[in-house]
Amino acid sequence: MRRLLSRLATSPQGIMLATGIVLAVLFSVANPVFLSAPNIVDLLRNAIVTGIFAIGVLIVLASGGIDVSFTAIGAFALYATTKLLIVSGIHPPMLAIFAIGIAIGVALGFVNGLLIGLLGLPTLIVTLATLSLFRGALLTFVGTLYYGTIPAEMVAYSRQPLLAFHLASGRVVQLPLAFGNFVLVAGFAALILGSTMFGRKIYALGGSEEAAARIGIDVRRVKLAIFMLVGGIAGLAGVTHVTLMRIANPFDLVGSELNVIAAVVLGGARITGGHGTVSGTIIGVLVITMINSSLLLIGVPTYWQRLVVGGLILFGTGLPIAIERFNLHRARLRAAAGPTVTVQAPV
Amino acid sequence: QTKKYTITTVVKIAGVAWFNRMEQGVALFAKDTGQNATQVGPASADAALQNQIVEDLIAKKVDAITVVPNSPESMEPVLKKALDSKIVVVGHEGSNLENVTYDVEAFDNAAFGAHLMDNLAKAMGEEGEYAVFVGHLTAKTHNQWVDAAIARQKDKYPKMKLVADKQESLEDQQVAYTKTKELLQAHPNLKGIQGSASTDVAGAALAVEDAGLGSQVNVVGTSLPSIAGPYITSGTIKAISFWDPAKAAYVVDKVAVMALEGKKVEDGMNFGQEGYEKVTLKGHVITGQAWVDCTKDNLSTFNF
């Protein structure tokens, strides 16, 4: 148990969790409502789309790349899917609607994958280019018109709560079914990353691409698969966004990419690749969401909000680094306890 | 037919519902008059991009530029350059613009803000807590509306109370939603919300409905029927007010042609568009009485 605790305290997720708890305590001192059930449920709801995107970003970061095009893919999927349904007038079940969004995402991810896997171009460059490209293509060729009325299936889905309760004041507190998408994606990613060879190859690539190639991993194919997978996740996030907001606005989502990447990095993934866990990412997303949607509650004046958000991001980034440094220091002081490397008598 | 002019309208951002409607007005004007009137706009609502477009239009030597600025102040120098190149400049939503031939306003911003407050007060029964949204804290017209609304409330509705200061939605429906949810947490007795950007009311209304408070919290503001429609039907949004961008554009282009032909605009002139039948002229600012209210009762009469 103590060993487990100390592992947790020194792991990036654990450190981020501690940081999140520190912030939560500060916030709830400022306004006790912060810890009320309705607020926590709201927080979870606000984390859904960022969370789904973040899982995709985590996979790319783990493989040693970086993706900034996912918001454009999400926007493309959200708009193209809704427009398709509205224009064609078909009424497929919700599952099929998600499938369409995912398929669009996979197709766009395939473009990224081709450029990155086949041509071997750097991921940041390709995705920066396709961010611009996908968005331009969406707004030029698919449309710019805002749909305020979305297909009935989507509305029906968006009204279904995963969890709901009524307060005495007449308020309803509900967590939409779409939260399930986040849970599913997170679970799916945890499974892939942790328990399949494909997942381990992703981390291997992030550790050393050269070494991966040398042991016979088909680096190009793995990269292609990664970007298709991540495209699909972004597509799902896009359609989920439609159901949450009950509108299809092609201008949405793009612009939030850095925020999502920040959440993932806060959660312990490294920009340099090879590291990061699903649990850490979830914590990172919750912390970023908490920072972005609690300022009013804790009474920060509107004019100061941007400044405070920036300051809290710096705090949220700096604190784990400080904690880690302290941990390293402590680890060194304890190192005399027992050697990590011993050479036994020859066999 | 007299000479054919090239008149280009530069809007805040291309492709959004509001300016698509405006483009219809531009197109109608071109069809009616045979003038070469078109509309352009940047891909994001950034003053810098708008300046670049106007620079290029000057180099392209168009006859008139009509403009809906993201930040009126930031455009002054480039508009001055246009005037200096003998290009006619007509502004819209920029009553403080100096370097324009004329500026056309659908109405007086302060009066519009006060009107929004009247709508809100009516919906709330003239008492209770309310909150206000602006698209950006840096957006001038939104702030004018909201300031006028708050002044009106202080003046006429003493039982109403503004909670928290102006909320910034960043013109993003998702942000309006999140902020409204927060408002509901922080101020459980909230009874009214006034929006400024066209998506503010939709985001706020969705948040209110998700919290099961549709019958307690009333939303009013500036928006378009196509955006607010579902929530007007469901009753969370009590009323939206707006002016028809197509009509405004029509009048703006008409003014531009008049200026090109050397004709003067007079106080009390009739521009033949609803709300602009008897405009007032103060300096170079032409003001109509073109605001429209949309409620459950007349929602079906709008198609934009």
Next chain:
Amino acid sequence: MRGIFKSYGPARVLQDVDFLLGPGEVRCLAGENGSGKSTLIKILSGVVAADSGTVSLFGRPVAGTDPAGVIAAGLSVIYQDFSLFPNLTVGENITFLRAAAHRDRLVHRLRRRRLAAETLDRIGVKLDLDEPVETLPVAAKQLVAIARALANDARIVVMDEPTTALTRNEVDNLLRLVAALKQEGVSFVFVSHKIEEVFTVCDTVTVIRDGKVAASGAASDFTPAALVTAMTGRDIASQRLPRDATAPGRPFLSARGLTRIGEYRDVDLDLHAGEIVSIVGLLGSGRTELALSLFGDTRPDGGTLVLDGRPLSFGSVRDAMAVGIAYVPEDRLSEGLFLDQSINDNITVSSLGRDSRLGWLNVAAGARRAKAAVERLRIRLQTVAAPVVQLSGGNQQRVVLARWMEREPRLIILNSPTVGVDVGSKRDIHELLVALRAKGTAVLVVTDDIGEALAISDRILVMAGGRITASLAGDCATEHEIAARVAKDAA
């Protein structure tokens, strides 16, 4: 492998090389730095395609680049740079190759742990299976690389300088294991610059010089001297280098009771101008950490440093450099070099101030100095504008040395300066150190190679468990004596 040709741009690395390996054979691949050994291995393992020539494995031809196929056929390689996954754990690294070769779809955690533990047992090493490889010291990384190759039940194991970072005990273990596996019919390709190892373990030898096979035959047909001559084309005597007759003067740098908790403690040390001191010890004995503190990279928790008779403490590497201390790090690839940058920049980086006035560089003067340094250290290259990554290991190490020579340091600390460096280059580097000593520089060498310590040192310090346990005069000590001390003090 027959008639192999390979060029990188204008550089012809391999020309018409034939290489044959029978079952149960241990063949040594010998040659100077940059002669093309690693390249030949990369071709054999399907990582790099030859320009022409044929490779066949177990009687079947191997076409183009197909590392997975080669691994599945039963060949595993211990690369010179290890090619491990730094972010993954020891256990996973060891088993990854096998899982990939078997085209596993799922991760079998238990099976993996068992396999990793068994393999480490076989080479007689205990490591925490859950520790990420990046936090391990170099030697442990090398052990993991060895374990990974063996875990795949390979029928051919290629070892590209597998012992560079290992201590004597570990090397002995490894060599014994090679002998045992040979009995089971496993064949080995063994690349090493350590001549004794070659003769202990190899049946046959292929010598490559300038990309061509210079000699080939049974190991018993060669004497050590003949082998060295075949490799270098010149004679290199292996005796100790001449020692300075004059006694060293006042200490340049002294440490008293220097302690950094968890790394080293109570270290008393005197480094004199015009003296070469070596520190030998086992893995994890704290030598690197001590060296880093002397270079100002870490701060000791206790004890004092005295420089030229005045106490001082270093706030940073810059402080140490300012008083004339230089440090050649252990891992030249990750710590020493800017791989993609030019050789010129790599040499002048630490002495940019010399060619600049008010922060403005005299680029021409810098280039002149770099060229002069290249000639002085006999670095083999095409142009100083080429990126340093194109140089072979030994030449890369000389670039790092050249960088510090430019500063004319008063104390130079070298951490494992001749790891992966061929006999000829090694000899050159040793001569360089002796020349520095003659100019009055204090030299501190951290090394695993007791032979090296004996060849150049005036004094040899033995370090164990973070303490200096013995100080021996370089000209009286014998290899045996030191090895015994190292082993005994560690126990």
Next chain:
Amino acid sequence: MVLVFAGIGLGNPSFVSGASLSSMAFQFPEFGLLALAILPTMLSGGIDLSVVSIANLTSIVAALLLKSGHEGLALPLALGAGAACGVLNGVLIGYLRLPAILATLGTMQVIGGLGIVVTGGPAVTGLPDWYAATVNAAPGGIPVPLTVFAVVLVALGVLLRFSSTGVQARLYGANPIAARFAGIPERRLIMTIYVASGIISALAGLVILGHANSAYADYGTSYVLLVVLINILAGVNPAGGSGTVSGVLLAVLLLQFISSGLNFLSFSAFLRDLFFGLLLVIVMSLRVLGGQFRLAAWLARRSA
């Protein structure tokens, strides 16, 4: 680039005119300076996402000083503000060791937020006339901002190539660990780099102030990704270690040609995004494929 230019010229012959060139020469120095501001940070393996925020804050500082009559203080204090923002970034990245992308994402908001706090939202106006007149002047046909851009370009180019700090920045970007062991003064270097970035951003802010004749906290928000894109198009390695000012110059010009060209041909603004993306993909693919071709040709020649 010549191809792009010629292509657009064919589409609309007036594009190849003095007017269009001078229009472009007024436009690109603004974001060109911001692109140069990011260059040293990317060269050293970091990034500075806060450049636009710094530019806006400095233009606000300058505007407030100009307005209040402290005209002599405006320039030095504005540059000082830019440098101070650079110091903030330098402390966070160099001393506290936050990853550059997160640190500057944070300071982007902090510095931008500071602009809002100082101005309360709306733009600062009412500057003395001479300022805008000076910035928008074009003595000898060369716009002042273009001169500023050219001077900064050359100065930065010389600094990066011929100063020890420049060489150290590149080497640090290539391998920070080796840089530490080679005695490169890490923290001081990072501080210098980000302060330089802050000062160049401040110059961009001063140019913007003249262009807009007002200071606005949300100006040029679309520039952040654009200038990163420019640097990458310019061949700057995002991981650090390589990149040149001449590459940045080419990329800036290329993007300006495309942007103005599309405005001239009256294409949709969204096509601009599409073209930028496409261009980057094509250039990078050609670079890779071209590299392979060249190598193949080389080998063929050698073995012949």
